[in-house]
Each structure stands twice: as structure tokens, then as C-alpha cells.
Amino acid sequence: MTLVPWHPEWHIKSGRQVAPSGATTSPAHLRPSSAEIVSDYRLAFRSRVASVSGRREVLTGKAPFGIFGDGKEVAQLAMAKVFRPGDWRSGYYRDQTFMFATGMSDLPQFFAQLYTNTDTAMDPASAGRQMVSHFATRLLDADGRWKRLGDAMQSASDLSPVGAHMPRSLGLAYASKLYRADRALRDAAPGFSASGDEVTFATIGNAGTSEGLFWETMNAAGVLQIPLLVSVWDDGYGISVPNEYQTIKGSISAALAGFQREPGTTGFEIRVVRGWDYPALVKTYAELSDLVRRDHVPALLHVTEMTQPQGHSTSGSHERYKTKERLAFETTGDPITRMREWMLGEKIATVAELDAFEDDDRKAVESARIAAWETYQAPIKAELERASGLIARAQQESPDVRLADVVAELADPLEISRRVVQSAARRAAYALRGREGAAAGALRGFAKEYAARNDERYLSFLYSASPDSPLKVTPIAAEYSDRSESVDGRIVLLRNFDLNFARDPRLFVMGEDVGKLGDVNLVFEGLQAKYGERRFTDTGIREATILGQGIGTALRGLRPIVDIQYLDYLLYALELASDDLAPLHYRTAGGQKAPVIIRTKGHRLQGIWHTGSPMSVVLNALRGIYVAVPRNMVQAAGFYNTLFRGDNPALLIEVLNGYRLKERVPDNLGEFRLPLGIPETVRAGSDLTIVTYGALVRIALEAAETLAGMGVDPEIIDVQTLNPFDLKGAIAKSLAKTNALLVVDEDVPGGASAFILREALETQRGFEHLDAPPRTLTAAENRVPVGVDGDYFVKPNREQIVETAYAIMRERRPRDFPDLRLG
Ligand SMILES: Cc1ncc(C[n+]2csc(CCOP(=O)(O)OP(=O)(O)O)c2C)c(N)n1
Ligand SMILES: [Mg+2]
Numbered sequence: 128m129t130l131v132p133w134h135p136e137w138h139i140k141s142g143r144q145v146a147p148s149g150a151t152t153s154p155a156h157l158r159p160s161s162a163e164i165v166s167d168y169r170l171a172f173r174s175r176v177a178s179v180s181g182r183r184e185v186l187t188g189k190a191p192f193g194i195f196g197d198g199k200e201v202a203q204l205a206m207a208k209v210f211r212p213g214d215w216r217s218g219y220y221r222d223q224t225f226m227f228a229t230g231m232s233d234l235p236q237f238f239a240q241l242y243t244n245t246d247t248a249m250d251p252a253s254a255g256r257q258m259v260s261h262f263a264t265r266l267l268d269a270d271g272r273w274k275r276l277g278d279a280m281q282s283a284s285d286l287s288p289v290g291a292h293m294p295r296s297l298g299l300a301y302a303s304k305l306y307r308a309d310r311a312l313r314d315a316a317p318g319f320s321a322s323g324d325e326v327t328f329a330t331i332g333n334a335g336t337s338e339g340l341f342w343e344t345m346n347a348a349g350v351l352q353i354p355l356l357v358s359v360w361d362d363g364y365g366i367s368v369p370n371e372y373q374t375i376k377g378s379i380s381a382a383l384a385g386f387q388r389e390p391g392t393t394g395f396e397i398r399v400v401r402g403w404d405y406p407a408l409v410k411t412y413a414e415l416s417d418l419v420r421r422d423h424v425p426a427l428l429h430v431t432e433m434t435q436p437q438g439h440s441t442s443g444s445h446e447r448y449k450t451k452e453r454l455a456f457e458t459t460g461d462p463i464t465r466m467r468e469w470m471l472g473e474k475i476a477t478v479a480e481l482d483a484f485e486d487d488d489r490k491a492v493e494s495a496r497i498a499a500w501e502t503y504q505a506p507i508k509a510e511l512e513r514a515s516g517l518i519a520r521a522q523q524e525s526p527d528v529r530l531a532d533v534v535a536e537l538a539d540p541l542e543i544s545r546r547v548v549q550s551a552a553r554r555a556a557y558a559l560r561g562r563e564g565a566a567a568g569a570l571r572g573f574a575k576e577y578a579a580r581n582d583e584r585y586l587s588f589l590y591s592a593s594p595d596s597p598l599k600v601t602p603i604a605a606e607y608s609d610r611s612e613s614v615d616g617r618i619v620l621l622r623n624f625d626l627n628f629a630r631d632p633r634l635f636v637m638g639e640d641v642g643k644l645g646d647v648n649l650v651f652e653g654l655q656a657k658y659g660e661r662r663f664t665d666t667g668i669r670e671a672t673i674l675g676q677g678i679g680t681a682l683r684g685l686r687p688i689v690d691i692q693y694l695d696y697l698l699y700a701l702e703l704a705s706d707d708l709a710p711l712h713y714r715t716a717g718g719q720k721a722p723v724i725i726r727t728k729g730h731r732l733q734g735i736w737h738t739g740s741p742m743s744v745v746l747n748a749l750r751g752i753y754v755a756v757p758r759n760m761v762q763a764a765g766f767y768n769t770l771f772r773g774d775n776p777a778l779l780i781e782v783l784n785g786y787r788l789k790e791r792v793p794d795n796l797g798e799f800r801l802p803l804g805i806p807e808t809v810r811a812g813s814d815l816t817i818v819t820y821g822a823l824v825r826i827a828l829e830a831a832e833t834l835a836g837m838g839v840d841p842e843i844i845d846v847q848t849l850n851p852f853d854l855k856g857a858i859a860k861s862l863a864k865t866n867a868l869l870v871v872d873e874d875v876p877g878g879a880s881a882f883i884l885r886e887a888l889e890t891q892r893g894f895e896h897l898d899a900p901p902r903t904l905t906a907a908e909n910r911v912p913v914g915v916d917g918d919y920f921v922k923p924n925r926e927q928i929v930e931t932a933y934a935i936m937r938e939r940r941p942r943d944f945p946d947l948r949l950g
Pocket of ligand 2: 332333334360361362363364365366
């Protein structure tokens, strides 16, 4: 074994034998100095005190929820020793000791998050948005631009859904592989990677490994051979459910034995080590991380015999489900106690020394906690006093107004919180309605300003607001000339991708059949041969981890295009898109972003699973991700050109039956950029406004021809992007002219059409212009049978559009539009 040389305090001690506690100290292996061991112990001890103290704060009502890393401390000391600048952690809520040991978090930050401090200076991981122990480093500067991530240790933003961080761990590690293989890529994305040697350290609980996302990730990591070191913290339980119900053979390392690499095969290096055995942990992490870093072999470290001294979390007590024996093990197997015993046995420190250190460390944690509590409370108290004072003055100014209840409430508040302040200020303002005095005005001013500030605290950062937001990409119109040729839609896209890939070496696409075949619709035909396998990469059938690979690589400065073969199969990745990608920028309060572009195609092919348009599912699950629904491939190319230059994640759905339709190729292909949130009026008309998108635009245009023959002149608006939606109110402007609205949508009834109605009628106040009830024409509730007739009878068709539009006209002018008598 070679030990990595970057840790200054390492030195070799040989000849140490098994410690009295049973810890395995093999002879002649490398060990930290006594001073470092003591310092490690003290860090673990402080971490434990923080866990105990954090739980008490929740149980006494000062913090909302607690979940801590007690029982997992010692292994994390060892993991921290091999973690270097440029490495990534992608873990879960048990990792506080590791975060403290690496300096990526500390006690003040830990308590700030526990108390929900909204200041990013106090809780840089989430500004009070995430539960305690949900860690993250800030990857972006105050403008939302990348810092030099390769120079420091990094942690991706934690998630509560168990296992959901595994897929992006794959991408974080995969980025090292890309960076190592390609110097030009490192130059194109400066600051992200020194040489591709960065290791991604994933952690997961034993029960979390029951999730499909874990297995999908492990298989893919084995296939890809990437520098991913997965540690399983095995405390035998997932809340109350023990391993025998969680894992085949009751052991994740036994279950995964077939993943073990052997000569001539790819695979994982798998090791098992006990969670209290400090020297064995130190040695194992040193060996494993060395292998992973040097050879890009993924590794699994199954850390057994971990404990849960305080049970799972603050929301239950483990006495209710654990046996007496197991409860006793929580004490006898405690890793900190065992490390202490081992240190005493090894004469690394004396009892008196350790007792003294523990006393100091208890005090240090308590003073950090008190400081964090006061820092959290002080501004809210000041706000409360300010509101109290303003209300009291308003009461003096208007003695006849009844403000006594609000005054009393603020004098003796149920809690020190912003909701108390905001609610009181607003209720006082209600009582003062119509009063013109200075004090009443000041109170109203405060209430308004306070609400705006709280919006910033709790509602900001869902979308990128950086200078690189796609909304700030300067639009460039498509240009045509006499020389512009007409080609199949797929060729438009192919050439546009080609130009973008030539322009930006950070762009690459991953997905099923995108490489050798060049996409099932041949949109990438020949591009792998031109750009290589790393840029047009075939993957297994694993939508969730394809997306995870995208999230992780995007976090590391690359520009992945995640190719989901059909829109219908996006559902496999939906959880991840919804839980990890969409809220990433929000939950880190602008600290992290992952500008993944998800490319898929949908709406129209054949049968029940290739014709779906679950746009309301997508729209509503994925706020935070922009959604483009272009009607043809030129429009799609224009949106890609914008999105590739922006830094917000986006989903673009190409129209499946459009690849073989002829389109004119803009002369500035690759360069023209369509603005998001700007609909296009594809047919001007005066009688009613038809709002639609995607494949239905063409059908609506055909319907318009028929309608024109019946004396109806519809205006047709293609919304183009559902999110952002019609930022300049084009629909309401059209309604001001036509006074009637028909929304045509191939989602289910009440799906995306309801979203569009809300935007058009409520947000844009389009109802003011209507002289007939608004209508929606949607697909049926059921899915689409295979064949042309299935499509015709389930999705909105030309005749349905004609008849619905005609009915709207007849309702308004019955004499001009006689009954069709068709039902
Ligand atoms: C997808 C999902 N299902 C259920 C939960 C509720 N839950 C939170 S933690 C937990 C147990 C996790 O056990 P394990 O992975 O062993 O981690 P441990 O807490 O024991 O360290 C469960 C079921 C969740 N957070 N996410
Ligand atoms: Mg567990």
C-alpha cells in the first residue's frame, strides 16, 4: 500500500498490536500521530455533544426538527483524512463529523441551520431552507457565477429523500473521468478540475440501499469505472425496520459480492470495516481512496456496527421498536467510547487528559450553540420590537381603533418568529384602514417592506438570476435568404447540434442510442464519429441515472445534454428532476446550480407509451426547470441555442412526428437564439384566439383553413415555452382584439390547459376582454391507442378544433353561424 502524501501529520508507526478494545491494529501500517488522534477524538466528541444538544433544542421547542450524525463519528474522521481539495462529497444527513473534520461546515453553521437562520453568512448550505444536517458548500459567487471549484473541497446539496443523491454522485465522479481524459476540456472549463484526479465520496444509510436509485447508480458506476467511493453507514436499521427486511442476505456487501472486480472484469472494490475501529478505518480509507483516485476504480466500503445512540431522529423514540439487547449495544458499541478505550489502551492519552478535553469541548459546543441561538434570534427580536413600537404609536394616534389584541400579542409573543411579526403588522394595518395619520402610514410602510424582505428570505432563487440566466441571453432572429434550403427537420437539428458542439467543448450528450446509432431518429447521425464517444455517449437504459450523470457533471462546470429517449420515459427520472435538479438553486439560496439541458421528444408517435403529453405533470413537478415545447425543429434549434448559453436547467420536448417534415434552414443556424417566454403568433386573425403549442400548432393551422372557409378568422398563438410563460402578455393583447379564447392542448382535461387559462385569464387579466366563456379542447382522459385512428380520436383533431371554435362564434353571433346540427 502507498499512502497518499498530502496529509502533513502522517507518520509511520510500526509494531503496534491489537488494542484491548479489539480494534485491529495491524503491524507496520501507517497511522496518524498521537496528537492527530487526540485531535480527531476531540472533534468526534464535539460532534457528539452537538448531536445531543441539537436534540434537546428540538425537544424543548427551540428548533423544528433534528436528525444527527451520532454513532457515525469515527468512520467520518477517517474519511476526512483522505478527502482533498477538488474532491466532492455527495451524502446524507449523518455526515456532520465529516463536514466538521474537512472544514466544509462547523458548529456555528450546524446550529444556524438547526435554528433555521435565513442568513447565508450563518447557514451557507441553505439559508435556513433545509433541515439541520443537510449540507452543501457554496459553489457560486454573489452574482451566481461559478467559483474555482477545483481549488476547494465541495459538497453537493443534500436531499431528504433517501437515495436520491446517488444518481448525481455518478455524475460528479464521471466528470473526473472526462476531465482526466481531455486536457482541452480542462482548459475550456478552467478552475473546475486540476487533472481529473478528484474523487467523489458518496455516503448512504444501510436502509437507503434498498432504493432502486442506489442499485441503478452502482451498476452504472461499475460500467463506467469512475472514481466513486461509496460508504454505507450501517447501523442495522432504517428507522424501525432492520436489515433483514431491507437487504438480501441482510448485508449490502454480501448482496453486492458479484460487483467485486476481478482480473479481466470491471467492477467495484468492496471492503467491510467496523464503524468503531479507528485504525482499521484509517487504513481502509487510505487504501481505498488511493486506488479509486489513481485507477478510477469505484469502491464500496460497508461500514458495519454503527450505532444510533439517540434513535433515528427527533420524531420518534427507538425504545418503541428496539430490543433490550440492541438498546444496550447503542451504549456498548458506541464508537466514541470505543475509540476512547482504544486510545487509553494504546497510551495515546490519559484519562485525566481526555476528561479535561471533554470538559472544554462540552463548553465549546455550548458556547457555539448559544451564540448561534442569539444570532438567530437577535434580528427577529429587533423586528418584533420595531413592529411593536410602530403599532403602539399608531394606537396613540388613533385611540378609537382596536389594536389592543395585537399589542398584547407582541408584548408576550407565543414564539419569536417572523410569522408572528408579519401577521401582527398586517392585522394592525387592517384595523387602521382608512386612517391617514403618520403613524398609520409608517406601520403600513413597515408591513409592506417586511413582506417584501420575507419574500426574499423564503421565495427567492428558484431560477437563476445570474448574468448568465437564459432570460438574459440576447435573442438573435433566424435569418433566411434566397440560398436557404429546405431539409428534413432532423437535419436542421443535426446541423445545429454540430455547430454548437464545435463551438463549446463542454457540451456533451448522454443517453440511450445517441452514440453509435446517432439517436433513434438519427438526429445525431455521424456526430459520434466526428466528436468521439465522450461527447456522444451511449448509456444503459437508466433514465434516472442518466439525469443524475447530467446533474453531477453540470455541478462540475460541464454542459451535459441528458437525452431521454421518449417523453413517456421521463417519468423514470421525474423524482430526481423534481427533488434534486428543480429545487437545487432554491434550496441552496443561490449557492449551487446545475444547468442540465434535458432533451426529449414526445406527444406523437404510436401507442400508449409513445404518445403521452403529461405536460401538467412536468410543469407542476418541475418548477425551477424551464420547459420549451417548440412546434418544429427550427424553433427547437433556436431554443437550444439560447439554453446552451444560459445557466438554468431546462427541458426541451421535440415534436416526435416532425423529424421528416421539411423546414427551411436559417442561414445563421447555430447562432440564432429564440427568447424564452415569448409566444409567436403563427396566424393573425380577428375572430378568436387559439392558444396552443407543439404538435398541435400544425393541426390548429389546418383547422384555421377550414374555419376560414366557414367565415371564421382565428388568430393562432404558439406559446413556445410553457415555463417561462408568455412574459409580455401576448395572449391578453390578442384577446383585446378577438374577445374570445380557445386553448388547445394534448394533455388530459384540466392539465396544462388549466395552467394556460390561469396565466391568460388571471395573471394577464385576459377575462376583461372576453365576450364569450373561455374554452379548452384537450385530449381525452385515457391514453392513446396505437394507430392513426387512436391518435385521431383521443388527441384534439382538426374537426374538433373547427367545431369548438365555430361553437364559440355561434354563441356570440348565432345568426351569422347557423347550427351545424352535428350533435
Ligand atoms: C424516499 C424516502 N422514503 C422514506 C423516507 C423517510 N425516512 C427518512 S430516514 C429513513 C430511514 C433511512 O435509513 P438508513 O438509510 O439506514 O439511514 P439512517 O437514518 O439509519 O442512517 C426513512 C425511511 C425518506 N426520507 N425518503
Ligand atoms: Mg440505518
